[in-house]
Amino acid sequence: MKNKVAILFAAIVLLAIAVPAIAHHAFAAEYDADQPVKLKGKVTKFEWTNPHARFYIDVVDEKGVVSNWNLELASPNVLRRNGWTSKILQIGEEITVEGSRARDGSKMANARVVTLANGQRVFSGLQGEDAPNQPLRQNQ
Amino acid sequence: MAKRLVMSSTLMVGVALMSLSAQAQGGQQRVIPAPKGPTPHLSDGKPDLSGVWRGGGPVQDLAVGLAKGETIPLLPEAEKLMKSRQSKDDPEANCLPTGVPRIAPYPWRILQTPTHVFFLFEGNIHSYRQIFLNQTKHPEDLDPTWYGHSIAHYEGDTLVIDTVGFNDRFWFDFRGHPHTTKLHTIERWTRKDLGTLVNEVTIDDPGAYTRPFKLTFTATLQPRDELMEYICQENNQDVPHIQGPARAQ
Numbered sequence: 001m002k003n004k005v006a007i008l009f010a011a012i013v014l015l016a017i018a019v020p021a022i023a024h025h026a027f028a029a030e031y032d033a034d035q036p037v038k039l040k041g042k043v044t045k046f047e048w049t050n051p052h053a054r055f056y057i058d059v060v061d062e063k064g065v066v067s068n069w070n071l072e073l074a075s076p077n078v079l080r081r082n083g084w085t086s087k088i089l090q091i092g093e094e095i096t097v098e099g100s101r102a103r104d105g106s107k108m109a110n111a112r113v114v115t116l117a118n119g120q121r122v123f124s125g126l127q128g129e130d131a132p133n134q135p136l137r138q139n140q
Numbered sequence: 141m142a143k144r145l146v147m148s149s150t151l152m153v154g155v156a157l158m159s160l161s162a163q164a165q166g167g168q169q170r171v172i173p174a175p176k177g178p179t180p181h182l183s184d185g186k187p188d189l190s191g192v193w194r195g196g197g198p199v200q201d202l203a204v205g206l207a208k209g210e211t212i213p214l215l216p217e218a219e220k221l222m223k224s225r226q227s228k229d230d231p232e233a234n235c236l237p238t239g240v241p242r243i244a245p246y247p248w249r250i251l252q253t254p255t256h257v258f259f260l261f262e263g264n265i266h267s268y269r270q271i272f273l274n275q276t277k278h279p280e281d282l283d284p285t286w287y288g289h290s291i292a293h294y295e296g297d298t299l300v301i302d303t304v305g306f307n308d309r310f311w312f313d314f315r316g317h318p319h320t321t322k323l324h325t326i327e328r329w330t331r332k333d334l335g336t337l338v339n340e341v342t343i344d345d346p347g348a349y350t351r352p353f354k355l356t357f358t359a360t361l362q363p364r365d366e367l368m369e370y371i372c373q374e375n376n377q378d379v380p381h382i383q384g385p386a387r388a389q
Contacts, residue, residue, distance in 0.1 A: 025233035049375035
């Protein structure tokens with residue numbers, strides 16, 4: 001019975017994935033899916049705001065220089081509908097982000113996948129039609 | 141019970157996988173499957189259109205609503221304007237309303253009363269359309285507005301909404317299809333079954349198009365969803381980073 005409940009839960013999670021997640025602007029006008037980034041750093045700020053939730057991380061390069069990156073997520077409502085809460089990221093937590101860099105070259109990216117300090121991978125839900133398709137949320 | 145649970149789970153996984161496959165193919169309408177059932181009616185026999193919906197209008201490109209083989213009859217000056225538009229200037233990217241018939245990619249609710257119908261939008265922006273069932277004529281001295289002045293009546297199972305009095309500021313889609321203050325829209329909203337609401341809309345704007353033309357869009361019921369707060373203006377950092385001409389994606 002437990003397994004069946006687990007299957008049912010998995011099915012519900014999968015159904016949630018099918019929710020469309022087009023943003024309020026054309027994705028590819030702001031982010032370049034051909035410029036994938038993978039960043040590791042400590043969370044300095046988490047903004048649970050519209051039209052996009054955002055978080056900021058301090059990334060230290062090989063020379064020890066610290067730069068603060070601005071990472072865009074989906075809207076809080078899309079995130080909430082896909083299992084996030086405003087408490088999912090902790091200030092100071094070291095995380096890894098995979099996403100697409102802003103076209104204008106600023107230290108900004110669309111965060112597609114976030115790997116939390118506990119190893120859990122969570123998916124932002126923000127994707128343009130031409131962004132790499134990813135499930136919105138997946139438990140490792 | 142256990143068998144039923146497994147069967148329904150298998151079905152749900154199958155449906156979900158189909159949806160994912162549709163996403164991977166880059167389909168325009170990426171919505172959860174419509175729930176099945178007959179069209180519901182109000183006690184007075186009118187169609188019950190109430191519920192939380194997704195879709196029902198253009199988001200990325202108006203042309204996806206055209207019948208096969210049809211094209212959008214842009215006037216040369218409208219085409220020129222469209223080609224000059226920059227993605228950063230899309231009012232929706234700037235937290236301004238969608239206008240009509242554009243729909244934002246967020247859930248919205250229809251609220252019906254005997255005298256009014258309201259379209260309540262969750263997102264972008266957190267606003268509403270007010271549609272009068274208790275008026276049969278548009279006022280003559282309308283000032284231009286984002287959603288215009290809407291009067292409506294029922295024709296059988298269809299709600300027919302006639303709207304004029306638009307401003308020329310909103311775009312029809314990400315691509316920047318334009319219009320003028322001469323825009324007149326006639327929307328025919330029909331709930332074909334429990335989960336499906338079809339919007340057949342006629343765009344009549346002699347200021348931007350050579351002739352009236354028709355588009356069809358489908359909204360899907362979101363039976364387990366409720367609207368949530370969405371205040372677009374609170375932290376909109378996108379605009380300075382959006383580059384290039386208006387585009388569908």
